[in-house]
Amino acid sequence: MKKILVAGAGHGGLVAAGCLARAGYNVEVVEKLGREELGYDWTDIFELSSFDFAGIPRPPESEYTLKEQMTFINPSRTVFLNPRKPANHFEYKMERKDIYKHLLRFAEDGGAILRFGINIDGPLVENGKVSGIRTSAGDMRCGLVIDACGLDSPVRSNLPEGYHILKKFAEGQRFYTYRAFFARKPGDVKYKYKIYFYHNGEAGISWAATEEKYIDILIGRFTPVTQDIMDRALEDLREDNPLMTRERIRGGYGAMISVRKPLPLFVGNGYAAVGDSAGMTIPIIGSGIANSIIAGKILADTVAKNGDFSINNLWNYQKAYLDARGAGHAGLDAMKELLSGVRAKDMDFMMERRIITEKDLGRAGAGGEIRMPLSDILGRAIRGLKNFPVLMKVARAAGRSKKLTAAALAAPRTYDADAVSAWMDVYSRI
Ligand SMILES: Cc1cc2nc3c(=O)[nH]c(=O)nc-3n(C[C@H](O)[C@H](O)[C@H](O)COP(=O)(O)OP(=O)(O)OC[C@H]3O[C@@H](n4cnc5c(N)ncnc54)[C@H](O)[C@@H]3O)c2cc1C
Structure with missing residues (x-):
């Protein structure tokens, strides 16, 4: 062999x-x-x-814990969404x-x-x-x-x-991150695992997860996380999470994620x-x-x-x-493009007017496609009429998501150079 x-x-x-x-x-x-x-x-x-x-073989139970529920927060911090993941998705x-x-x-x-x-x-x-x-x-x-x-x-x-x-993966397909654990003060918090969309108005997210012994911080952007971006993000996270100290106990470096x-x-x-x-x-x-x-x-x-x-x-x-x-995850590329390609105030609009809902975020977090039944589209359209361009972006993203998943599933069953090349062309263009 x-x-x-x-x-x-x-x-x-x-x-x-x-x-x-x-x-x-x-x-x-x-x-x-x-x-x-x-x-x-x-x-x-x-x-x-x-x-x-x-x-x-499964690791011993002492090595893992069930993930906490996440809270998604809009840039202006007026909306706190706590999506539930599907019951079969632990x-x-x-x-x-x-x-x-x-x-x-x-x-x-x-x-x-x-x-x-x-x-x-x-x-x-x-x-x-x-x-x-x-x-x-x-x-x-x-x-x-x-x-x-x-x-x-x-x-x-x-x-x-x-x-x-x-x-090479293009910009926009690379997510630049900084991750560190900071010592925490004693006390209770309302939301244990916060994800901030467009944190500090920048395309990307930050999170602050309050754990028993530390606060887990991630700063993620679609452009490199410079010292300035990091300093401002950490300052703001400390202000919004008063239990977070300045003492970094783990991590403290960056890595890239393919998105x-x-x-x-x-x-x-x-x-x-x-x-x-x-x-x-x-x-x-x-x-x-x-x-x-x-x-x-x-x-x-x-x-x-x-x-x-x-x-x-x-x-x-x-x-x-x-x-x-x-195929399911390919569809979510459309959601990523949507969430990274609008302005912070559009993100506020989408979350405040429930154009993007808890259900969407729950499904997306579990790796599922964005589904919008007709009744859902109508409701969102009525709520989103005030900002028609953003509404159209959401509708286009939902359409693209469906097309991407369908295209990925339509890959030729067996290898044939011409058929695969033609399929690649279609899949790449969506
Ligand atoms: C901050 C952060 C948080 C993340 N959180 C999660 C999470 O919670 N859940 C999750 O599922 N995923 C998470 N990810 C993504 C996850 O890390 C990757 O998807 C996962 O590691 C799968 O990647 P991989 O194993 O294919 O490659 P990698 O993890 O990148 O491993 C590649 C390996 O190749 C080696 N290598 C690279 N170049 C060379 C070379 N020239 N010669 C020899 N060896 C080389 C590297 O040293 C490395 O060991 C996170 C990523 C980051 C950066």
């Missing part, structure tokens, strides 16, 4: 490594960081059911380093070899085909490269043109991307852990079925992922 290299110890890559090693493949994961450096110094929220899907909060601990164990127990401290420079390409990776430890050859190197993957960014795979629909193509001959490298986050909230884990399992099953590393077979992975998760 030919060798499989997983580029980067991303979540989906580790899952695929564990599954494929169990299926008898010779799998190596190549990661630039050291083992102990993996995983951010903060907690994350994700669907633990993704572990069940991938066949990863998400849990867990330390990122603990998530990694379990995924690393799953990969290693399955028989995958993990190699740390090796930087990947790009794909190794021979006769126009990916045949391995170029690394600081030399060239490494294999039959299949699984690209789990994240948003700015050096593998994906340097693929041959003939692969027709997007190399876009899944890539039009994330497979090629001898190549498959998974996770952020393939644009697999939920665009409206930036969650990508569960999607990566699920995609890793789908990819491994696809490969293990017949051992075929060609695009003809790997396309089945892309198709299955789009059907299972990607």
